[in-house]
């Protein structure tokens with residue numbers, strides 16, 4: 001068996017009458033095999049090995065009696081029980097075991113000190129396997145967060161010597177010495193953005209200085225706490241919609257949609273009419289502040305207004321709230337809801353019978369409030385009368401003229417019916433009857 005003992009450090013001999021004292025110091029690593037020889041006391045003290053049994057060479061029972069034994073046949077001091085340095089001694093300072101060895105005839109008492117040396121027999125460990133750290137999104141780079149340290153009962157180089165942090169973009173590790181302990185701190189390097197990454201998973205590794213070194217891991221989860229740093233965003237900058245006039249109350253005009261990347265109330269959206277919207281418009285349209293639906297709330301008349309421009313605001317419920325705007329353009333589509341109107345300006349109700357062909361009897365103007373084809377009007381006259389409508393230079397203005405010389409003795413009175421029809425689908429018409437007397441000449 002190979003002795004692991006260190007060389008004899010010193011030996012002192014004192015003689016007081018028959019008492020002989022000596023002090024020897026050995027050292028041994030902890031955790032060596034039971035039976036390992038630490039040193040040979042007899043040899044180191046110069047005792048005659050052959051007399052040891054007769055002289056009852058032994059260890060005097062004491063506190064650490066069970067840990068070591070001497071062999072009376074050769075004087076060797078050997079390990080009798082497993083030596084666990086961390087169990088026998090404090091973390092700090094040397095771990096020394098004092099033994100008293102006696103031999104009789106003559107009586108000799110020897111003091112032997114065994115130093116138990118630390119070996120890297122412990123793995124560092126964290127009290128927990130994972131740790132959640134919550135950091136506000138607004139936190140400035142440079143902020144420090146204390147992390148749990150790892151413990152390792154070994155001493156000196158065999159205890160925790162350093163920490164490592166897994167590769168990442170946002171954090172560094174800083175180690176601070178607090179007395180005997182090294183305390184790891186997480187240091188923020190760059191601004192956190194919850195909308196980009198909510199959780200950051202890191203691994204903190206504690207390493208001792210043994211060879212080979214032993215390590216332990218702690219899973220760190222960094223949860224980024226939301227800050228109201230995002231505005232709502234509308235799905236469109238401008239919503240353009242068409243709405244028929246006369247649409248029923250409650251008809252959905254459009255549904256706006258704004259989204260906000262923030263969390264909780266910071267991302268909850270409320271809609272409202274923005275800025276200087278006039279009260280007339282507010283009577284015609286309603287807005288659901290929660291769902292963003294715009295509905296018809298009054299009589300929509302194309303002839304009164306053919307387009308509405310509403311500014312709508314979306315606001316989140318953060319403190320302070322953040323807002324955004326959009327525009328809704330509602331184009332009203334005409335419906336053929338207006339009949340043509342005929343206006344007759346009679347020059348005279350009496351026409352002399354010798355009037356020339358082409359004599360103007362009346363001026364007719366037709367109007368239709370609708371637009372496009374709905375407002376385009378075509379006029380016609382009763383058939384088989386000696387009159388016709390001649391378009392004038394102005395649109396929708398006609399002259400009623402004679403197509404031949406009239407003869408009172410044949411027909412003295414005409415009822416002329418004028419029909420004005422628009423080109424809507426379905427078309428709307430108006431009639432007007434003119435009474436013309438032919439006067440005798």
Ligand SMILES: *[C@@H]1O[C@H](CO)[C@@H](O)[C@H](O)[C@H]1NC(C)=O
Nearest residue numbers: 132197198199200221222223
């Ligand atoms: C972030 O972590 C929390 C708590 O650990 C968990 O509830 C959540 O689902 C995680 N979110 C993401 C996006 O991973």
Ligand SMILES: *[C@@H]1O[C@H](CO)[C@@H](O)[C@H](O)[C@H]1NC(C)=O
Nearest residue numbers: 129130201203217218219220
């Ligand atoms: C720690 O993280 C590693 C890798 O991300 C994973 O495999 C392991 O399960 C985690 N351990 C615990 C206790 O969450």
